[in-house]
Amino acid sequence: MLLVNVLRQNPEWVKERLKVKNFSKIELVDEIIALDDERKRLQTEFDNVQSQINTASKTIGMLMAQGKKEEAEGAKAEVASLKPSLEPLKLNTAEVEEKLQKALIQLPNLPNEKVPLGKTPEENEVVREGGAKPILIPDALAHWDLIKKYDLINFETGAKITGSGFPLYKGKGAKLQRALVQYFLDFNTDAGYTEYIPPFMVNEASAYATGQLPDKEGQMYHATEDNFYLIPTAEVPVTNIYRDEILKENDLPLKLTAHSPCFRREAGSFGKDVRGLNRVHQFEKVEIIQIVHPEKSETVLDEMVAHVERLIQSLELPYRILRLCGGDMGFTSAITYDFEVYSAAQERWLEVSSVSNFENYQANRLKCRFKNADGKTQLVHTLNGSSLALPRIMAALLENNQTENGINLPKVLWRYFSAEGI
Structure with a gap:
């Protein structure tokens, strides 16, 4: 959530940044400032009345001690006349504050200055590419046929058990899934990330704190009786470990990693993009998260991008890194880099990771802060990335490494799976 002070300091600049993100309700900026003005006016009026009551109450005690009962009665009458105005002011202030919060949560994060202009995925900026596209055997199969x-x-x-988009892994498929998860976790923990196993459902407060609510409620599975949400990524529960916490400056950075199943309704998905593992409702992913000092988040973002790049390189997959344009970015992100691997049999790029810096947008919702050396409390910056999402990684590994006699796997997976492959 954006800080009101940011909007007040330079509203026109805020409006320009929101336009970069293709946000249409620009008038919300002025509405929020007007609501904040009204909140301040009501609060000042409340404080003034309360101050008058406090002053008169002190005077009553002094007058009574001096035996000036008549004057004390006058002060009591003044207090009695002032008190009834407090409750309406309190209620009006609360009502305005509620309207202000509802308006604020409708504003997305402001895009970083590095974010390119654009509205569609075709306008994303290719930062760099790596790896060589494989030359496939004759009559090569797409991964859904290899499966x-x-x-x-x-x-x-899987569809019989649950529904379409809920795959049932078996045999070597299940083993490969497990091998990838273990390798990704080891890769992350070797880089200094602490592993967590979080709950796979979260409450409404947690989903709100990381920005899934109210933006993505249509994509989340909701256990209505308990008002719990199945997680779309481990980012949600793991980041919420530090909700409502005040950290010490020397606690930063915090580096966290977690494997979890992920649940996404993917409403409206259809066609070739959903074949096989391209788009499913339940999948597994390993996530990396950092909670950092605000002055370090840009550097940390570069480090996290480099970390994911090394991981993909170790899998010997052709890849490219995209800097997302404003219109293709997520609601909570200030800047996002997507990683795509090349699926040779499908002859298309598949997204396997997003690495994002949320700056203090999530932290403001989380109320996650730290005390600096001067004792001043500040919001942290939060970042996260997929390291990695498994379905499309598995799809690319199967397609790109198929031979006449089976499917070879990259050397880094041999000790987790086998050197013989599939």
């Missing part, structure tokens, strides 16, 4: 050929995943039985 059937080697009996790795059963989509039909």
